[in-house]
Amino acid sequence: MPDLNNIGPWFSWLQWLSIFKYAFQALALNELTGMTFYCEPDEFVSAGPIKVCPITSGEQVLKNFGLDGQQLWFPFVLLLVMLVFFRLLGLFFLQWQTQRVLKRN
Secondary structure (H helix, E strand, C coil), rough: CCCCHCHHHHHHHHHCCCCCHHHHHHHHHHHHHCCCCCCHHCCCEECCCEEEECCCCCHHHHHHHCCCCCCHHHHHHHHHHHHHHHHHHHHHHHHHHHHHHHHHC
């Protein structure tokens, strides 16, 4: 997820309307939950006298994105709600515009 601290407060509220945010969350949760990673010898990081693999599970990646503790159904439900809402909003404006044009003629 992008760092929202770098976005001005007048734009940060737009994240809640973004279909890309919820699609990314659903994809990340689906793909990374329960996944295990293994490091190649050149990918180990030195932590003092020992070398460790920096990322060993998908849950660590989800935590870095701020998605730990979330359920997979939540972004799907929000995407569905947004789909229905924006379709109905488009239908409303199409009806409204059609009525305006028909009244002129």
